[in-house]
Amino acid sequence: MRPYSQVLDQLRNAGLRPTRQRLALAKLLFENAPRHVTAEGLHGEAQRAQVRVSLATVYNTLHQFTEAGLLKEVVIDANRSHFDTTTTEHGHFFFEDESRLQDIPDGQVELVSLPDLPEGTTVKSIDVVVRLNNS
Amino acid sequence: MRPYSQVLDQLRNAGLRPTRQRLALAKLLFENAPRHVTAEGLHGEAQRAQVRVSLATVYNTLHQFTEAGLLKEVVIDANRSHFDTTTTEHGHFFFEDESRLQDIPDGQVELVSLPDLPEGTTVKSIDVVVRLNNS
């Protein structure tokens, strides 16, 4: 839950100018958070909301927001990149038939323990995905 | 651990003719199992082993083997498809800096419990990925 009002500050802190496009995309993303988007999907939404923004800019913006810590990229789907407004650690359901992502409520997918790490490595993230089929 | 000798039978059972290309790829895959490959990587290996096989055939073969249950596709990397000779449930380390995959030993990444599933769904698989950075 990241109030949209904080977003402007976070853009500034990340050295990102609050352009019309970024603000519009941030609004779509964070006023409806928590949520998951693909570039294509967010672009379509923007168009439907009468926001003129190119697909290239949507891609750039998603990556910039990710670098700024506003989003987390979720690698789950061989065909498409997904982004999540929730950046804290949590698991995902992935509906294979619809290529749709859904958060697993906190506390429902804890690991028994952290595995022994290979020498000279640090954990970047731990991703738990429960892949689901209909029926 | 799937002995290479079983592979011929499994190809037959899957209705796949044991062609020169399939046998050669199966040999590379299962004589060195457990292991992880990408299409590009396996193709390179085949060439180095003097096996003439096209990249298109490598792709086709990897998918056919996956459908036949000989391999499991691991979606972990936004840029490339990875395949694993171990088809039973287990976690993975992913070395982000090298785009390399490694199995987590059995028992080191168990979940405390299965989360409540959304209505009308069944679990296809549960994927646990520990993403690692060097140092």
Next chain:
DNA sequence: GTGTTTGCAAAGTGTTTGCAATTTA
């Protein structure tokens, strides 16, 4: 022989990039 498989090259898909025009500070 008949149906399957292969390899090539072309097409496809999602994503990134170069650069001129535009916008922001």
Next chain:
DNA sequence: TAAATTGCAAACACTTTGCAAACAC
């Protein structure tokens, strides 16, 4: 007005596909 950002179209990387030739049974 200097630097950042956008949008377009082209380029890209990986993957899939159509089809004629080669192969398996």
